[in-house]
Amino acid sequence: MAVPRLTVLIPSFNTGPLLRETVAAALGTGVPVLVVIDGSTDGSDAGLESLSPELTVLRLEKNAGKGRAILEGARHAAGLGFSHALCMDADGQHPAAAVPRFAESVAAHPEAAVFGRPVFDDSAPALRVNGRKISNFWANLETLGWGIDDSLFGMRAYPIPPLVEVFGETPFARRFDFDPEVAVRLAWKGVPIINLPTPVRYLTSEEGGVSQFRYVRDNTLLTWMHLRLFLGFLARLPWLVYRGPNPLLHLSPPHDR
Template sequence: MTLPSLTHLVLIPSYNPGEKVYETVRAARRQWHPVWVVVDGSTDGTAEGLQALEAHDPGLRVIVLPGNCGKGAAVLHGVELAMREGYTHALTIDSDGQHPAELIPRFMSASQERPEAMVLGVPVFDASAPRLRVRGRRISNWWANLETLWAGIGDSLYGFRVYPIAPLVRVMRGQRWMRRFDFDPEAVVRLAWLGVPPVNLPAPVKYFRAEEGGVSHFNYTRDNLLLTWMHTRLFLGFVLRLPVLLRRRL
């Protein structure tokens, strides 16, 4: 894409992603303008490498945070800055190459047709996907649909999605959570509570082995405990909001 969008941008939160980040950024830039990368305190040298790319690409912007704050905090930093500069929507894509950059135009088009909605990627797994993670996400998805009274969330964990910026900033400023791994599922639940409708689109996901350059920061024990605490909080919020959600459904 050669002409910059004045409303929609691609936002890539990045923390120690390894060499895959350069492929991800180049692939995103082939599909969209502008692309912003928020470097969340990376210590693997990729901040400097991305800044070198930025120096030769007016469609790329690299924002470097001084320390690691978490994915949600990095996204919030990016969308707050984007909102101040007049952008209305942000497509988030992970920096590790797992998400399909070639689908960026399709997701952006869906968002432009339904600007009030959040456009959620529904993962299409191949043989590279760890079975434990594929099965485990079904639990989180079930809870997210219960907590929204089945508002239509296709997948709560897949981070390839387009957010309307203003309501996302509103829900994140309203409480102190959603700053780390719990960002993706809590964002869709709280946006659904706010009345933001979901649009679901299928999107393939690729898990790379270490020898292929894959880098994973997922920790089964730590992150599943974080998700458990998150769904406990969200369920209590769901109970308080149940009359409103029922009226909305009826």
């Protein structure tokens, strides 16, 4: 297998000054960075290219959602010769300091997807921390325990070809439903998953924190998504039983599931 080439992929929609800080921190790791501006109207991307020759900026004319931005970014990255994309949120939640650990896992296991397992601090809203347990339960049921420790956490390194393939298998996964649906569909395809404990920080509005999450809208979207995925799981159940467990599950540090 060829030596993997990794880029950090950062989708952004009206993230404000945090975008520049996040991109600068990611560039500081020495890994090339690709930013997808998802129809932003706040001017946060102005002059971004001046940060580094290792930075590529892709601009989408209209806001289409996180999943669509990741898809366009992954396709663009593949065209630039990258084999893997490490997705990071633009709002400062994901630590650039974790990038080298993801890069090491990608280099050791290029066939795998490397998922961050969030390590929350006191800044995390209890509603968000506890609510995600429901999605995690369904994601693991729908994959027969393939090893998705957190279905919603967005800091993940994907091998680009299977990521683009799963996008082609569904018209969904283009907005907030991107992270869990893609995780389940990668598991269905037999892509091994490794989980890395990763700190996460929720910034306050005073710190410039920006959230695109809408409680009613996005939880309704997730409910509909898991209904669809559960039906897909039932259709695939004999194959999922036959193919056995995730071959790299032992590389994920144990925790209380």
